């Protein structure tokens with residue numbers, strides 16, 4: 001049974017259902033985040049160039065980032081996408097309405113999104129692109145603001161050209177990894193009974209009706225097996241006349257085992273995210289000044305070398321080494337599937353390790369620099385304001401003595417999750433336990449090696 | 461049925477292994493403490509040297525200079541902070557009585573990469589590091605043992621249901 005071992009939160013908590021069904025809920029949240037986002041952009045453009053005193057840097061790259069990667073994604077999946085301000089102007093323009101559902105067609109050219117781009121390759125490239133410049137983006141308020149602004153503009157332009165949230169689904173570099181890691185979350189939006197959907201002729205969740213719009217993420221709830229493509233906008237909860245939408249509490253990680261939805265673009269996302277976590281840990285938190293200077297575009301040729309190394313590590317070395325481990329697994333377990341297929345399959349086992357690595361990396365700078373938030377809150381532009389009396393809060397590093405324990409704990413949990421998933425995937429490819437277990441070994445070796453790499457950077 | 465017997469025992473066994481590894485690591489080597497003088501120079505955005513290795517118990521004196529703008533020196537775990545201006549050297553003396561890796565960070569905003577201006581002091585024997593490695597290895601071993609055992613019983617169950625492989 002589809003919903004076995006799951007708890008429907010909407011059924012358990014009627015007030016939650018009422019809130020999520022209210023048309024005003026999502027726009028209200030978006031307006032709120034849009035206000036903060038606007039302040040961040042304004043502070044970035046007009047405020048002090050000192051990142052640690054600028055709301056645009058402190059709130060985006062310390063507060064928002066920590067909240068996103070350590071709380072929202074691991075526990076609530078795509079919940080950030082519910083409240084994200086970036087697609088808001090575009091979406092509201094498309095609908096020519098903010099709260100109420102306006103009847104009639106969406107206001108857009110309605111072009112066809114190319115088939116070849118109906119995947120997350122653009123998001124992979126976008127993330128890598130941002131990552132190459134991350135040392136600049138993270139530390140220069142005005143650059144950071146232009147990046148955020150360009151996301152916003154891209155959202156508007158794409159929604160004028162294409163129907164629905166093409167930007168979120170296929171373009172947003174943040175949306176890509178949120179989708180990947182949302183598969184680990186203990187919540188999921190699904191349908192209570194797929195047969196009801198099959199029998200339902202009008203499929204209001206796709207077409208929309210007087211209660212809401214057709215799925216803006218171009219997802220059909222009736223066949224949802226994974227969190228990746230559902231933006232938790234809750235339109236289908238409003239439109240479905242059969243009351244068939246459920247929001248389940250579940251055991252995490254089941255999405256990784258949905259074999260027929262595994263794809264190379266997502267596998268690469270898993271490599272890129274793991275590789276970037278490793279590289280960021282070395283570049284930003286490591287002791288190598290020359291590496292920071294290269295990443296910081298000290299000279300263009302040096303940055304070029306850095307960029308080349310960055311790309312090669314993410315797109316070739318990491319996937320290549322992993323491929324070698326899979327090759328070995330395939331050989332010793334005598335798995336008949338093509339190697340490429342197996343690499344894609346097993347790459348999904350790296351997803352929990354990758355998320356753990358990002359959380360560990362994030363702890364590494366958020367605890368130490370979190371105190372900047374208090375000062376930036378009172379003086380967002382760094383102009384000497386003191387709105388809440390906290391402007392002169394000194395830099396107070398927190399938790400340096402518990403930090404290694406947190407990092408080791410999170411990484412170990414991620415590793416265990418990864419090994420468990422590896423075996424499950426191996427079992428899908430070899431019916432026999434013994435073969436599956438043998439296949440698990442080389443891939444576990446790879447995961448252990450990566451974990452040791454992080455330990456070396458953080459503790460060694 | 462068999463699972464009820466094997467699972468708890470296995471989990472207990474792996475945790476036992478874990479505990480053994482973690483606490484069997486000898487705390488600290490017997491190297492006698494020495495006086496150490498280290499010169500650290502701060503520039504945007506690095507400390508030179510970026511890594512200092514001492515032994516636990518050593519008396520460390522840091523001679524701190526800055527050669528471009530005003531910087532600071534904050535040592536994680538030991539918690540002391542010192543401002544340093546170009547041309548005015550500072551001395552910091554302390555006993556390295558805690559083992560592990562401790563980052564020293566710039567404590568005075570000095571430019572864009574200031575929050576990432578980081579060096580590391582390693583106080584050997586680096587027990588936290590070796591223990592962490594122990595944790596990772598024994599956790600991985602525990603998980604593999606668990607998978608081996610649990611999968612064995614599962615394959616009996618599954619064979620009776622004739623589960624299909626994927627391809």
Ligand code: SF4
Nearest residue numbers: 197200204205240242
């Ligand atoms: S409207 Fe409801 S019942 Fe109909 S297809 Fe969509 S989710 Fe299923």
Ligand code: SF4
Nearest residue numbers: 215230231233234236
């Ligand atoms: S499936 Fe439902 S909640 Fe998910 S994006 Fe589509 S309409 Fe929104």
Ligand SMILES: [Cu+2]
Nearest residue numbers: 531566570577
């Ligand atoms: Cu400095």
